[in-house]
Amino acid sequence: MVAIKTIGEVLKDKRTELGLGLSEAEKLTNIPKLYIIALETGDYKALPGDFYIKAYLKQYAEKLELDADQIMLAYEKDGSMSVEEHEDIQETYRFVKPSERVEEEEEESNKPAWRYYLPIILLSTVALAIVGSVTAVVLLNRPQNSNLNDVSYTYQTSETAKTTEDEKTAESTEKADETKSEPENxxxxxxxxxxxxxxxxxxxxxxxxxxxxxxxxxxxxxxxxxxxxxxxxxxxxxxxxxxxxxxxxxxxxxxxxxxxxxxxxxxxxxxxxxxxxxxxxxxxxxxxxxxxxxxxxxx
Structure with missing residues (x-):
C-alpha cells in the first residue's frame, strides 16, 4: 500500500523503526538534537539556512539508510513523498464456546480445602514439639535442693570476686612499679x-x-x-x-x-x-x- 508522507514523517518513522532515540540519533549523525527535531517536524526555519537544510537532510537520510536522492528531490518539490507501507499481519483467533471454557474459580473450588491449611498444620506441629522438648529438658534438670545450690553459688561467687580483686591489686602494683622506673638518658x-x-x-x-x-x-x-x-x-x-x-x-x-x-x-x-x-x-x-x-x- 502506498501512502503520502512528509519528509519529516519518513525520517521519524525510520528512526523509530531503528530503535533510536533523539540522543542516539544525534550521536549517530553528528547533527544537533535541535536540528533533528526541526527536520522531523518540517520546521526548517529553525535551521541556519537552505544550505544547512539540504546538508542535514542528506546526512540524516544517509545515516538512516534511506534514499538520500529521493529525500532531496521531495524537498525541492513540495516536501512530500510516496512511501510503500506493509500491512500488518493479523493474528487469527479461534472462538471458544462457552461450554468449553473453564473458569479459574471453578478449578480452584474443585481443589480440596485441607490443602490450603496443610503447611500451617505442619508448622504448628513442629513448633509444639520444640516447646514440649524444651519444657521436658528444663523439668528433668531442675535441682532438687534449691537452698544448697544457692549457698554454693554464693560461696563460689565470693571466691571468684576475691580472686579477681587480688589479680587487679597485683596488676596495679606492677603498673605502679613500671611507672616509677624513669626512662634512660x-x-x-x-x-x-x-x-x-x-x-x-x-x-x-x-x-x-x-x-x-x-x-x-x-x-x-x-x-x-x-x-x-x-x-x-x-x-x-x-x-x-x-x-x-x-x-x-x-x-x-x-x-x-x-x-x-x-x-x-x-x-x-x-x-x-x-x-x-x-x-x-x-x-x-x-x-x-x-x-x-x-x-x-x-x-
Missing part, C-alpha cells in the same frame, strides 16, 4: 650566650657524644674526661667526631670555637644549642648521673 639543658649546662640523668654506659658540622663550617672541639687526648677540628674534610666519657666519670667540660652549623648528641639525644651565640667560643658543662643498674662510680 634524660637531658636537661639550661643557660645561654657563651655558657650552657647539660644534665644527663639515668645515663647508660658508655656515655657517648657525637659532634657533626654542616657543610662549609669549621669548629674546633676540646673536652675533659674523654678518650680524646687533644682537640679536634671538624670541617668538610672531616665533619663528624665521637667522644666517649671515661667509665664512671660524672663531669666533662666541653669547649667549642663555633656553634654555627654544629649538632651535638649525647647517647642518641639531641642537645639544643640554639641559645648559644654563634661565631664565638662557648663552654658546655656536662654533668652525668648514671642509672642504678649501670653506674660504676669512680673511687
Amino acid at each position: 634524660q637531658l636537661a639543658v639550661t643557660g645561654s650566650g657563651t655558657q650552657l649546662n647539660v644534665n644527663l640523668t639515668n645515663a647508660s654506659l658508655p656515655s657517648q657524644i657525637v659532634f657533626t658540622t654542616a657543610a662549609g663550617t669549621v669548629t674546633t672541639i676540646s673536652l675533659t674526661n674523654a678518650d680524646w687526648a687533644t682537640a679536634r677540628t671538624l670541617s668538610d674534610a672531616e665533619n663528624t667526631a665521637t667522644a666517649i666519657i671515661g667509665t664512671g666519670l660524672t663531669e666533662s667540660t666541653i669547649r667549642l670555637s663555633n656553634t654555627q652549623g654544629l649538632t651535638m648528641t649525647i647517647n642518641g639525644n639531641n642537645v639544643d644549642l640554639s641559645n648559644l651565640r654563634q661565631g664565638v667560643p662557648v663552654n658546655i658543662q656536662l654533668t652525668i648521673t648514671y642509672a642504678s643498674t649501670t653506674a660504676t662510680p669512680a673511687e
Whole structure:
C-alpha cells in the first residue's frame, strides 16, 4: 500500500523503526538534537539556512539508510513523498464456546480445602514439639535442693570476686612499679650566650657524644674526661667526631670555637644549642648521673 508522507514523517518513522532515540540519533549523525527535531517536524526555519537544510537532510537520510536522492528531490518539490507501507499481519483467533471454557474459580473450588491449611498444620506441629522438648529438658534438670545450690553459688561467687580483686591489686602494683622506673638518658639543658649546662640523668654506659658540622663550617672541639687526648677540628674534610666519657666519670667540660652549623648528641639525644651565640667560643658543662643498674662510680 502506498501512502503520502512528509519528509519529516519518513525520517521519524525510520528512526523509530531503528530503535533510536533523539540522543542516539544525534550521536549517530553528528547533527544537533535541535536540528533533528526541526527536520522531523518540517520546521526548517529553525535551521541556519537552505544550505544547512539540504546538508542535514542528506546526512540524516544517509545515516538512516534511506534514499538520500529521493529525500532531496521531495524537498525541492513540495516536501512530500510516496512511501510503500506493509500491512500488518493479523493474528487469527479461534472462538471458544462457552461450554468449553473453564473458569479459574471453578478449578480452584474443585481443589480440596485441607490443602490450603496443610503447611500451617505442619508448622504448628513442629513448633509444639520444640516447646514440649524444651519444657521436658528444663523439668528433668531442675535441682532438687534449691537452698544448697544457692549457698554454693554464693560461696563460689565470693571466691571468684576475691580472686579477681587480688589479680587487679597485683596488676596495679606492677603498673605502679613500671611507672616509677624513669626512662634512660634524660637531658636537661639550661643557660645561654657563651655558657650552657647539660644534665644527663639515668645515663647508660658508655656515655657517648657525637659532634657533626654542616657543610662549609669549621669548629674546633676540646673536652675533659674523654678518650680524646687533644682537640679536634671538624670541617668538610672531616665533619663528624665521637667522644666517649671515661667509665664512671660524672663531669666533662666541653669547649667549642663555633656553634654555627654544629649538632651535638649525647647517647642518641639531641642537645639544643640554639641559645648559644654563634661565631664565638662557648663552654658546655656536662654533668652525668648514671642509672642504678649501670653506674660504676669512680673511687
